[in-house]
Amino acid sequence: MIDTQNYIQTVALRDVKCYAFHGYYPEEQLTGIYFSVDVVVTFTPNTDTENLERTVNYEILNNIILGEMKNTRKMLETVVKSILDRVVDNYPFIHTAEVGIKKLNPPMPGEIGHSFVQLSYRSANS
Numbered sequence: 001m002i003d004t005q006n007y008i009q010t011v012a013l014r015d016v017k018c019y020a021f022h023g024y025y026p027e028e029q030l031t032g033i034y035f036s037v038d039v040v041v042t043f044t045p046n047t048d049t050e051n052l053e054r055t056v057n058y059e060i061l062n063n064i065i066l067g068e069m070k071n072t073r074k075m076l077e078t079v080v081k082s083i084l085d086r087v088v089d090n091y092p093f094i095h096t097a098e099v100g101i102k103k104l105n106p107p108m109p110g111e112i113g114h115s116f117v118q119l120s121y122r123s124a125n126s
């Protein structure tokens with residue numbers, strides 16, 4: 001018999017595209033730019049795998065991302081922390097979580113595909 005306590009579940013949203021106004025420079029906060037957000041969480045799965053209330057609902061992850069992307073910040077570090085904190089608050093049973101944000105074609109000299117800032121969390125009892 002397999003002990004389900006030994007399973008690790010991953011739930012993620014990848015490449016959530018948003019137009020937003022985060023940027024260190026005032027002109028970035030006026031014009032806005034496209035971002036892409038990734039959230040990945042892991043946890044021990046519930047035995048009832050047909051119950052949306054007993055997992056991490058990725059609709060909730062999407063709501064958190066879209067809500068925090070509307071709060072204009074200077075630094076991407078602040079954005080990833082605010083998303084990560086809300087994910088962990090909502091789902092205290094999570095073992096690990098990663099939130100990454102890409103700023104697409106950031107306004108800098110040269111041709112930059114994207115910049116990327118990520119923050120990770122590991123629970124003390126995982």
Ligand SMILES: Nc1nc2c(c(=O)[nH]1)N=C([C@H](O)[C@@H](O)CO)CN2
Pocket residue numbers: 022023024025028074075076077103106107108117
């Ligand atoms: N580590 C970071 N570096 C930079 C950020 C940031 O959010 N985190 N932001 C900027 C400017 O907003 C940039 O997008 C201008 O192109 C610069 N460096």
